[in-house]
Amino acid sequence: ESYSLPLWFYSYSRKRILENTLSLTMLFPVRLTGTKYGCGTGGCGACTVMISRYNPTIKRISHHAANACLIPICSLYGAAVTTIEGIGSTKTRIHPVQERIAKCHGTQCGFCTPGMVMSIYTLLRNHPEPSLEQLTDALGGNLCRCTGYRPIIDACKTFWLVTICLMTPVTLSLSLLFKISLKLFSEEEFLPLDPTQELIFPPELMIMAEKQPQRTRIFGGDRMTWISPTTLTALLEAKFKYPQAPVVMGNTSVGPEMKLKGVFHPVIISPDGIEELNFANCSHNELTLGAGLSLTQVKYILGEVIQNLPEEKTRMYRALLKHLRTLAGSQIRNMASLGGHIVSRHLDSDLNPLLAVGNCTLNLLSKKGKRQVPLNEEFLRRCPSADLKPEEILISVKIPHSRKWEFVSGFRQAQRQQNALAVVNSGMRVFFGEGGDIIRELSISYGGVGPTTVCAKNSCRKLIGRPWNEEMLDVACRLVLDEVTLPGSAPGGRVEFKRTLIVSFLFKFYLEVLQILKRMDPVRSPGLADKYESALEDLHSGHHCSTLKYENVDSKNLPQDPIGQPIMHLSGIKHATGEAIYCDDMPTVDRELFLSFVTSSRAHAKIVSIDLSEALSLPGVVDIVTEEHLRGVNSFCILSEPEKLLRTEEVSCVGQLVCAVIAESEVQAKQAAKRVKVVYQDLQPLILTIEEAIQHNSFFEPERKLEYGNVDEAFKVVDHILEGEIHIGGQEHFYMETQSMLVVPKGEDQEIDVYVSTQFPKYIQDIVASTLKLPANKVMCHVKRVGGAFGGKTYKTGIMAAITAFAANKHGRAVRCILERGEDMLITGGRHPYLGKYKAGFMNDGRILALDMQHYSNGGASLDESLLVIEMGLLKMENAYKFPNLRCRAWACRTNFPSNTALRGFGFPQAGLITESCITEVAARCGLAPEKVRMINMYKEIDQTPYKQEINAKNLIQCWKECMDMSSYSLRKAAVEKFNSENYWKKKGLAVVPLKFPVGLGSVAAGQAAALVHIYLDGSVLVTHGGIEMGQGVHTKMIQVVSRELRMPISNIHLRGTSTETVPNTNISGGSVVADLNGLAVKDACQTLLKRLEPIISKNPQGTWKDWAQAAFDESISLSATGYFRGYESNMSWETGEGHPFEYFVYGAACSEVEIDCLTGAHKNIRTDVVMDVGCSINPALDIGQIEGAFIQGMGLYTIEELHYSPQGVLYTRGPNQYKIPAICDIPTELHISLLPPSQSSNTLYSSKGLGESGIFLGCSMFFAIHDAVNAARQERGLFGPLKLNSPLTPEKIRMACEDKFTKMIPKDKPGSYVPWNVPI
């Protein structure tokens, strides 16, 4: 009995009936703009919504957070979907979660914010008084690229009832001494959380659930049929009828396959509310779990079972629970089912290795009857005899309780500790039989090392009968390494790391069991030395604790003066309510088209032919733009080298734009793009690495060089000389909003409007005008806000905007182009990988007298900003040190990768790391502490940079000293050493690095800025300027400037966005100076206005702005003024190597402490202290936000963010599931940020300093802390030679550097004997 019906569900109190939504498309066609789309694969959390259902049997409503991008619309029948719009808005009432995240400064670009809010909101619906662990767990699946998470946690903590100490004793005493501020928001003004105010569950859905007969629902579409059985019989019937149809439960496995691999299912069966799949039964001997239970439900049930059973029976459940805590994020765990997890048999499944060793049984059912199959290796390998039959359903899984002498453990290591698929995971079980240590049963299985979970069956069999001792361990390791083999070219790479983990996990299990045996029978079991127990302890954990210190506002200022106040981001509330409009949120324009690019799949090849016929014949396809259409306008000069927009003759990297399909809808455009057939013929040479570029002499001209003193002479007098090198990997911008644009032809006078997410509207205007052969005055570029940019939304954005505009102009219709995350990562390039070579001449006391360096950057296939990046790298390379004799040369290599470009820090994070690595090595050679060598070489007071610009380093030294004090460096260093001497397998490291970050653009013209300020007759003010709001809060600061200058409240001032129509010829927004330069222009405009109005104001000092504006109007005084700043005086001559390229220096220092697990390579940041000299902060909340956001991004750069490329130059890491940016689990457990007292020295906007980029470099304090910890491990193992570590210091590099008997034990492949999966870039 079944029926078909139109699909409807509730979305925030409005009933939505979706017609023709019959394919498995996602929730987004509903077009509620608050729910953001960051990746489309469940990995970022930007699309989080709350799903509520009513269960008529238990009469309860359940709520869970889910990733809308993976929810099939058809699965929502009978559910209420609450999106961000449903919980509060500025038009009605904002919700306390929205208010607090905004007022605690938890939003910057705001693109991740609705997802964050929905995760917290859903948690509070379920647990109005959550613990901190629940709060951070709820946010584990939400990524933020801007904030560094601390302010989001602060917002969460306001819901946490237990008061915690926010201040350490040190900062507490400081606050009493210096009247400093420790908080950036006041909790007193927050709305209380009142659960009675929440939206009610739609009664109609409740009645429907109670009354409606349970019948199978069928939604039929043109291409696909969705069948939702509601009884077991109907499910079996459907599966019998459509044996090939997948049984979609959470859709977290089927969904990504359909999306990324193009798998198509004409029929989908999705059971709904079938009781027989959703139960748990705990009997005397076993726990049976329904296959339909979500992983969250499984987690909860296991927690309960563990509470209620004796410990010895629960060892398997404990192991499963441990893995469930880190498996994916909470949204995925809420959606994914146990059955789906088991049946998918992913190679990196966390649960299957455990279940496979646990003698578990799968209960299967089909129309033909019941069957039981063991969950063993045969099942996992899909052996036909052991697998489900196509018509069978997995009903439940039976997990036996552990027995008295049985021990079970699970291990995993991933690139990131949480929400990251394991590199290797493992399940292990041993059974001894009463009282003994002789192995009776042993099962070991691994994930991540083969096409599915692999069991070491033979090894286990051979070990039966052996006692549990070191000899057994040794034999076991060798047997397992023999059985679980990985070829050198295994997919996923990291082969030696994986092999090492295989045995390291075994060793951990050995120790763990040994320890329990000792506890059970201290007399018989030898146990292990205290020192080795550290192998078993978890990495440091603790509650997040942070303190912020900045000087209170000077009381001289007027009461309403907002300068220096921690004012919330202007769009903060709108970010949190989802009302902030980003490019793709703009409503569809009449007859709008969608554009999708076809990109090259070869790194260096001739295009032999392009066949468009099939693509053009598809429904909805309007046109395909190729190079032929662009004849004469297919190139644009970017900086000094012209760059082609589309390629049709030759491609020089994967991801180059070949043509662009324009269709009526996004789906049609994307489908057609896949049907364009391009035939290539590979060309030689293929240059990927810097070494290959050097070999082929493949460089962008010219080479850059900086020289100071006499290096060659100095080398003759030094005590020692060392030579070394370091590789630094690239970095993806990973802005949360992907490249987005909408081009609208106005239909009159060839006018065209370009709405685009860019940092450089003027450039977009130029390139579009040139491509359309129009004067610039016909092309207007508008940017309301950008969902993160970090340097990545300039030149490539321009190329894509030009092609989109060409299509729009050609067809006289609006065209939208929004990149998918994978396309974005493939096409746009990122931070330049670097190779730094150094030769240092130094004295016994650590003074470096001579330094000869070479920087090589991997620039990619076209010039982009590569030369500027190496120039800035050179000018900033000495960081905080005075090297009296210095020579540094730099080359940008031309390779077959998408061109790399600007990314926060612009060359400095790489150049600075090379210098710091050299210093660390000098310290090691001298037998001195690195901080001593840093201090001895640091700039002191007045000095000169290598390009002969004067520098006053007083504040640098102050930052350094304060950082040393604040972090209690000496005390903690001693504590770290003590910890290291007591722990063999865990090590701690501590490092402090100074920062001198020069700010300036190197030329006066590049620093000019303009603004336009209007006063209206009602006294309200509208301000515009050339800067782009991309999360850094520039618009907020500009309003603060107007407020101070015109002495009017902030509420009186408005800012609508940036446009080439209001402020022409703007410079790029970047380089830490956006607020600085535009603020001076805004100030100038305000002062012009004030000067004009002064006579009027002085005539009526008690008047209002309305009175003054009217009076000015009556006297024909203009109420509109432009403001201008011509740029800081700056110059740099590369011929002489001298100049004054920078206006000022930002100083700082950071100290980080880390703990590493020598057996797995995992690390945890225990504590970071940052001290920064920000001059006089205009807005300490925004400035601290920039510092910590950049710090966390830097931490990512130097530790976990790793791009992988194939030997053919194809990027593998194309989304959050492969490329790991820091998540909430990565932030320091303790974070202290302190701003130096205001200093008036610089002649910038109100003596403030730009902070957008500098903090990123401080992330390298983590790199050197890990370096320190690894060094301690190596020294203990007798390895005293120089330690060479490249960046990023991933778990793989950490583990492999902590050499031990296991790293020696593993087989090594001869280089050249295999084709590796990836090439190190």
Ligand SMILES: Cc1cc2nc3c(=O)[nH]c(=O)nc-3n(C[C@H](O)[C@H](O)[C@H](O)COP(=O)(O)OP(=O)(O)OC[C@H]3O[C@@H](n4cnc5c(N)ncnc54)[C@H](O)[C@@H]3O)c2cc1C
């Ligand atoms: C962003 C993200 C992060 C992830 N991180 C992790 C991680 O850290 N660790 C980890 O182990 N996994 C991880 N996963 C994988 C995740 O655990 C699985 O995708 C999930 O468990 C599959 O369950 P599902 O209900 O969504 O399956 P679905 O996609 O609904 O179905 C998967 C398959 O199972 C079959 N199936 C489902 N139920 C039954 C049944 N009752 N009987 C017969 N066949 C059935 C379907 O036919 C289908 O072929 C992650 C996934 C995503 C998207």
Ligand code: FES
């Ligand atoms: S867009 Fe859904 S998780 Fe990223």
Ligand code: FES
């Ligand atoms: S504020 Fe979180 S991604 Fe920008």
